[in-house]
Amino acid sequence: MNLDLLGKRALVTGSSAGLGEATARLLAAEGAAVVVHGRDKDRVEAVAASIRAAGGTAGTALGDLATDEGAADVARAATADGPVDILVTEWNDTYNVNVVSGVRMIQHLVPAMRERGWGRVVTIGGGLASQPMNTHPQYNATLAARHNLAVSLARDLKGTGVTSNVVSPGAILVEATKELVTQIGPDRGWGRTWDEILPNAVEALIPNDQGRFGEPDEIAAAVAYLCGAYAQYISGATIRVDGGLIRSAF
Numbered sequence: 001m002n003l004d005l006l007g008k009r010a011l012v013t014g015s016s017a018g019l020g021e022a023t024a025r026l027l028a029a030e031g032a033a034v035v036v037h038g039r040d041k042d043r044v045e046a047v048a049a050s051i052r053a054a055g056g057t058a059g060t061a062l063g064d065l066a067t068d069e070g071a072a073d074v075a076r077a078a079t080a081d082g083p084v085d086i087l088v089t090e091w092n093d094t095y096n097v098n099v100v101s102g103v104r105m106i107q108h109l110v111p112a113m114r115e116r117g118w119g120r121v122v123t124i125g126g127g128l129a130s131q132p133m134n135t136h137p138q139y140n141a142t143l144a145a146r147h148n149l150a151v152s153l154a155r156d157l158k159g160t161g162v163t164s165n166v167v168s169p170g171a172i173l174v175e176a177t178k179e180l181v182t183q184i185g186p187d188r189g190w191g192r193t194w195d196e197i198l199p200n201a202v203e204a205l206i207p208n209d210q211g212r213f214g215e216p217d218e219i220a221a222a223v224a225y226l227c228g229a230y231a232q233y234i235s236g237a238t239i240r241v242d243g244g245l246i247r248s249a250f
Protein backbone atom coordinates (compact mmCIF):
# COMPACT_ATOMS: atom_id res chain seq x y z
CA MET A 1 0.00 0.00 0.00
CA ASN A 2 1.13 3.56 -0.48
CA LEU A 3 -0.93 5.36 2.13
CA ASP A 4 0.85 8.68 1.86
CA LEU A 5 1.92 8.58 5.51
CA LEU A 6 5.44 10.00 5.05
CA GLY A 7 5.80 13.00 7.36
CA LYS A 8 2.87 11.91 9.54
CA ARG A 9 3.35 11.09 13.20
CA ALA A 10 1.25 8.33 14.81
CA LEU A 11 0.73 7.48 18.47
CA VAL A 12 -0.51 3.90 18.91
CA THR A 13 -1.48 3.38 22.55
CA GLY A 14 -0.85 -0.11 23.92
CA SER A 15 1.64 -0.92 21.18
CA SER A 16 4.16 -2.86 23.26
CA ALA A 17 2.21 -6.07 22.47
CA GLY A 18 -0.59 -7.62 20.44
CA LEU A 19 -2.72 -5.66 17.99
CA GLY A 20 -1.10 -2.33 18.86
CA GLU A 21 2.38 -3.67 18.17
CA ALA A 22 1.34 -5.02 14.75
CA THR A 23 -0.30 -1.66 13.96
CA ALA A 24 2.76 0.37 14.97
CA ARG A 25 5.00 -1.86 12.82
CA LEU A 26 2.75 -1.49 9.76
CA LEU A 27 2.31 2.28 10.08
CA ALA A 28 6.11 2.62 10.37
CA ALA A 29 6.61 0.41 7.30
CA GLU A 30 4.19 2.74 5.48
CA GLY A 31 6.41 5.72 6.32
CA ALA A 32 4.82 7.21 9.44
CA ALA A 33 6.98 8.17 12.42
CA VAL A 34 5.41 6.09 15.18
CA VAL A 35 5.35 6.52 18.94
CA VAL A 36 5.31 3.12 20.69
CA HIS A 37 3.44 3.21 23.99
CA GLY A 38 2.86 0.99 27.04
CA ARG A 39 3.65 0.92 30.76
CA ASP A 40 6.52 -1.58 30.65
CA LYS A 41 9.69 0.28 29.61
CA ASP A 42 11.60 -2.80 28.42
CA ARG A 43 8.80 -4.03 26.20
CA VAL A 44 8.15 -0.56 24.75
CA GLU A 45 11.81 0.00 23.98
CA ALA A 46 12.23 -3.46 22.46
CA VAL A 47 9.37 -2.85 19.99
CA ALA A 48 10.68 0.64 19.10
CA ALA A 49 14.22 -0.71 18.60
CA SER A 50 13.02 -3.46 16.30
CA ILE A 51 11.01 -0.96 14.21
CA ARG A 52 14.13 1.20 13.89
CA ALA A 53 16.23 -1.88 13.01
CA ALA A 54 13.78 -2.55 10.16
CA GLY A 55 14.39 0.99 8.82
CA GLY A 56 11.40 2.73 10.42
CA THR A 57 11.19 5.78 12.65
CA ALA A 58 10.01 5.08 16.20
CA GLY A 59 10.00 6.98 19.48
CA THR A 60 8.54 5.89 22.81
CA ALA A 61 6.06 7.11 25.42
CA LEU A 62 5.52 5.45 28.81
CA GLY A 63 2.52 5.86 31.06
CA ASP A 64 -0.59 4.37 32.62
CA LEU A 65 -3.55 5.78 30.71
CA ALA A 66 -5.86 4.84 33.59
CA THR A 67 -4.70 8.03 35.33
CA ASP A 68 -4.87 11.71 34.32
CA GLU A 69 -1.16 12.18 35.14
CA GLY A 70 -0.15 9.10 33.11
CA ALA A 71 -2.15 10.32 30.11
CA ALA A 72 -0.57 13.79 30.36
CA ASP A 73 2.92 12.21 30.50
CA VAL A 74 2.15 10.13 27.41
CA ALA A 75 0.81 13.15 25.50
CA ARG A 76 3.90 15.17 26.46
CA ALA A 77 6.33 12.43 25.40
CA ALA A 78 4.41 11.73 22.19
CA THR A 79 4.50 15.38 21.09
CA ALA A 80 8.07 16.13 22.22
CA ASP A 81 9.46 15.75 18.68
CA GLY A 82 6.41 17.12 16.83
CA PRO A 83 2.62 17.07 16.78
CA VAL A 84 0.64 13.83 16.60
CA ASP A 85 -1.40 13.45 13.38
CA ILE A 86 -2.76 9.95 14.01
CA LEU A 87 -4.08 8.52 17.28
CA VAL A 88 -4.85 4.79 17.53
CA THR A 89 -6.33 3.87 20.89
CA GLU A 90 -6.77 0.49 22.55
CA TRP A 91 -6.46 -0.89 26.06
CA ASN A 92 -7.28 -3.99 28.08
CA ASP A 93 -9.40 -3.56 31.21
CA THR A 94 -12.73 -2.17 32.26
CA TYR A 95 -14.34 1.26 31.91
CA ASN A 96 -11.61 3.58 33.12
CA VAL A 97 -8.84 1.90 31.17
CA ASN A 98 -10.97 0.88 28.23
CA VAL A 99 -13.05 4.01 27.64
CA VAL A 100 -11.96 7.00 29.70
CA SER A 101 -8.34 6.49 28.66
CA GLY A 102 -9.40 7.04 25.05
CA VAL A 103 -11.21 10.22 26.06
CA ARG A 104 -8.09 11.42 27.86
CA MET A 105 -5.91 10.97 24.78
CA ILE A 106 -8.51 12.52 22.46
CA GLN A 107 -8.65 15.59 24.71
CA HIS A 108 -4.86 15.88 24.67
CA LEU A 109 -4.23 15.37 20.97
CA VAL A 110 -7.28 16.14 18.81
CA PRO A 111 -7.41 19.94 19.36
CA ALA A 112 -4.04 20.32 17.59
CA MET A 113 -5.21 18.03 14.75
CA ARG A 114 -8.19 20.36 14.26
CA GLU A 115 -5.87 23.38 14.09
CA ARG A 116 -3.70 21.69 11.47
CA GLY A 117 -6.76 20.63 9.44
CA TRP A 118 -5.68 16.98 9.13
CA GLY A 119 -5.84 14.05 11.51
CA ARG A 120 -6.95 10.50 12.17
CA VAL A 121 -8.43 8.91 15.26
CA VAL A 122 -8.85 5.14 15.03
CA THR A 123 -10.53 3.38 17.93
CA ILE A 124 -10.21 -0.36 18.37
CA GLY A 125 -13.65 -1.70 19.18
CA GLY A 126 -14.77 -5.33 18.97
CA GLY A 127 -17.52 -7.69 17.88
CA LEU A 128 -18.73 -8.04 21.46
CA ALA A 129 -19.96 -4.43 21.25
CA SER A 130 -22.91 -5.50 19.09
CA GLN A 131 -23.02 -9.22 19.93
CA PRO A 132 -22.15 -9.48 23.64
CA MET A 133 -21.34 -12.90 25.13
CA ASN A 134 -22.84 -14.31 28.33
CA THR A 135 -19.75 -13.57 30.44
CA HIS A 136 -17.69 -10.40 31.06
CA PRO A 137 -20.58 -7.93 30.65
CA GLN A 138 -18.37 -5.12 31.97
CA TYR A 139 -15.92 -5.71 29.10
CA ASN A 140 -18.64 -6.10 26.44
CA ALA A 141 -20.18 -2.80 27.52
CA THR A 142 -16.87 -0.93 27.27
CA LEU A 143 -16.52 -2.01 23.65
CA ALA A 144 -20.02 -0.71 22.88
CA ALA A 145 -19.11 2.60 24.54
CA ARG A 146 -15.99 2.90 22.39
CA HIS A 147 -17.94 2.38 19.17
CA ASN A 148 -20.52 4.96 20.21
CA LEU A 149 -17.93 7.47 21.36
CA ALA A 150 -16.01 7.23 18.09
CA VAL A 151 -19.10 8.11 16.08
CA SER A 152 -19.94 11.07 18.35
CA LEU A 153 -16.40 12.28 17.81
CA ALA A 154 -16.76 11.94 14.03
CA ARG A 155 -19.85 14.18 14.10
CA ASP A 156 -18.09 16.68 16.32
CA LEU A 157 -15.17 16.79 13.85
CA LYS A 158 -17.41 17.91 10.96
CA GLY A 159 -15.54 20.12 8.49
CA THR A 160 -12.17 19.86 10.26
CA GLY A 161 -10.29 17.42 7.99
CA VAL A 162 -9.94 15.04 10.95
CA THR A 163 -11.72 11.66 10.83
CA SER A 164 -12.79 9.25 13.57
CA ASN A 165 -13.45 5.57 12.82
CA VAL A 166 -13.53 2.14 14.45
CA VAL A 167 -11.73 -1.09 13.58
CA SER A 168 -13.68 -3.94 15.14
CA PRO A 169 -11.68 -7.16 15.55
CA GLY A 170 -13.22 -10.59 15.96
CA ALA A 171 -11.01 -13.02 17.88
CA ILE A 172 -7.37 -12.33 17.17
CA LEU A 173 -4.56 -14.71 18.02
CA VAL A 174 -2.37 -12.68 20.38
CA GLU A 175 -0.30 -14.34 23.14
CA ALA A 176 -3.09 -14.00 25.74
CA THR A 177 -5.64 -15.69 23.43
CA LYS A 178 -3.27 -18.58 22.73
CA GLU A 179 -2.52 -19.05 26.45
CA LEU A 180 -6.23 -19.07 27.34
CA VAL A 181 -7.18 -21.56 24.63
CA THR A 182 -4.26 -23.86 25.48
CA GLN A 183 -5.28 -23.75 29.15
CA ILE A 184 -8.98 -24.56 28.74
CA GLY A 185 -8.63 -26.86 25.70
CA PRO A 186 -7.88 -30.21 27.41
CA ASP A 187 -10.71 -29.83 29.98
CA ARG A 188 -13.20 -29.08 27.23
CA GLY A 189 -12.19 -32.16 25.29
CA TRP A 190 -10.66 -30.19 22.39
CA GLY A 191 -7.40 -32.19 22.47
CA ARG A 192 -3.95 -31.93 24.07
CA THR A 193 -1.64 -30.35 21.47
CA TRP A 194 -2.13 -26.91 19.90
CA ASP A 195 -2.82 -28.50 16.49
CA GLU A 196 -5.58 -30.64 18.00
CA ILE A 197 -7.07 -27.87 20.14
CA LEU A 198 -7.11 -25.08 17.52
CA PRO A 199 -9.88 -26.24 15.11
CA ASN A 200 -12.12 -27.30 18.00
CA ALA A 201 -11.62 -23.98 19.80
CA VAL A 202 -12.55 -22.09 16.63
CA GLU A 203 -15.70 -24.14 16.16
CA ALA A 204 -16.75 -23.88 19.82
CA LEU A 205 -15.82 -20.27 20.57
CA ILE A 206 -15.70 -18.26 17.36
CA PRO A 207 -17.44 -19.98 14.44
CA ASN A 208 -16.70 -17.82 11.38
CA ASP A 209 -16.58 -18.06 7.60
CA GLN A 210 -12.79 -18.30 7.46
CA GLY A 211 -12.61 -21.09 10.08
CA ARG A 212 -9.75 -19.58 12.07
CA PHE A 213 -8.60 -16.87 14.46
CA GLY A 214 -7.50 -13.57 12.95
CA GLU A 215 -3.88 -12.38 12.94
CA PRO A 216 -2.70 -9.05 14.45
CA ASP A 217 -1.43 -7.95 11.02
CA GLU A 218 -4.98 -8.17 9.66
CA ILE A 219 -6.12 -5.60 12.23
CA ALA A 220 -3.08 -3.44 11.55
CA ALA A 221 -3.88 -3.37 7.82
CA ALA A 222 -7.41 -2.03 8.43
CA VAL A 223 -6.07 0.62 10.82
CA ALA A 224 -3.41 1.66 8.31
CA TYR A 225 -6.02 1.99 5.54
CA LEU A 226 -8.11 4.33 7.71
CA CYS A 227 -4.99 6.38 8.50
CA GLY A 228 -4.08 6.86 4.86
CA ALA A 229 -5.06 9.30 2.15
CA TYR A 230 -7.54 6.85 0.51
CA ALA A 231 -9.80 7.02 3.58
CA GLN A 232 -10.39 10.79 3.81
CA TYR A 233 -14.07 10.29 2.89
CA ILE A 234 -14.65 7.71 5.67
CA SER A 235 -15.71 9.04 9.07
CA GLY A 236 -17.93 7.58 11.78
CA ALA A 237 -17.58 4.14 10.16
CA THR A 238 -16.75 0.69 11.50
CA ILE A 239 -14.60 -1.80 9.61
CA ARG A 240 -15.20 -5.30 10.97
CA VAL A 241 -12.20 -7.62 10.68
CA ASP A 242 -13.66 -10.85 12.01
CA GLY A 243 -13.91 -13.47 9.25
CA GLY A 244 -17.69 -13.10 9.35
CA LEU A 245 -17.99 -13.91 13.06
CA ILE A 246 -20.56 -11.14 13.52
CA ARG A 247 -23.53 -12.13 11.39
CA SER A 248 -25.27 -8.77 10.98
CA ALA A 249 -25.51 -7.19 7.49
CA PHE A 250 -24.74 -3.72 8.88
Ligand SMILES: NC(=O)c1ccc[n+]([C@@H]2O[C@H](COP(=O)([O-])OP(=O)(O)OC[C@H]3O[C@@H](n4cnc5c(N)ncnc54)[C@H](OP(=O)(O)O)[C@@H]3O)[C@@H](O)[C@H]2O)c1
Nearest residue numbers: 014015016017018019038039040064065090091126171172
Ligand atom coordinates in the same frame (compact mmCIF):
# COMPACT_ATOMS: atom_id res chain seq x y z
N1 LIG B 1 -7.20 -9.79 20.74
C1 LIG B 1 -8.49 -9.82 20.36
O1 LIG B 1 -9.02 -10.85 19.92
C2 LIG B 1 -9.34 -8.57 20.47
C3 LIG B 1 -10.65 -8.61 19.95
C4 LIG B 1 -11.45 -7.46 20.04
C5 LIG B 1 -10.94 -6.30 20.62
N2 LIG B 1 -9.67 -6.28 21.13
C6 LIG B 1 -9.18 -5.03 21.74
O2 LIG B 1 -7.90 -4.70 21.24
C7 LIG B 1 -7.11 -4.08 22.27
C8 LIG B 1 -5.73 -4.72 22.35
O3 LIG B 1 -5.88 -6.10 22.63
P1 LIG B 1 -4.61 -7.11 22.50
O4 LIG B 1 -5.21 -8.45 22.39
O5 LIG B 1 -3.65 -6.61 21.46
O6 LIG B 1 -3.96 -6.94 23.97
P2 LIG B 1 -2.46 -7.18 24.51
O7 LIG B 1 -1.70 -8.06 23.58
O8 LIG B 1 -2.65 -7.64 25.92
O9 LIG B 1 -1.82 -5.70 24.51
C9 LIG B 1 -2.32 -4.70 25.37
C10 LIG B 1 -1.46 -3.43 25.28
O10 LIG B 1 -2.06 -2.40 26.10
C11 LIG B 1 -1.07 -1.87 27.01
N3 LIG B 1 -1.79 -1.47 28.25
C12 LIG B 1 -2.59 -2.26 29.02
N4 LIG B 1 -3.09 -1.52 30.07
C13 LIG B 1 -2.60 -0.24 29.92
C14 LIG B 1 -2.75 0.98 30.67
N5 LIG B 1 -3.48 1.07 31.79
N6 LIG B 1 -2.12 2.09 30.23
C15 LIG B 1 -1.37 2.04 29.12
N7 LIG B 1 -1.19 0.92 28.36
C16 LIG B 1 -1.80 -0.20 28.76
C17 LIG B 1 -0.05 -3.02 27.18
O11 LIG B 1 1.25 -2.54 27.47
P3 LIG B 1 1.94 -2.51 28.94
O12 LIG B 1 1.59 -3.79 29.63
O13 LIG B 1 3.39 -2.28 28.66
O14 LIG B 1 1.33 -1.33 29.61
C18 LIG B 1 -0.04 -3.63 25.75
O15 LIG B 1 0.83 -2.89 24.90
C19 LIG B 1 -7.92 -4.16 23.56
O16 LIG B 1 -8.49 -2.89 23.80
C20 LIG B 1 -9.03 -5.17 23.27
O17 LIG B 1 -10.21 -4.79 23.93
C21 LIG B 1 -8.84 -7.39 21.07
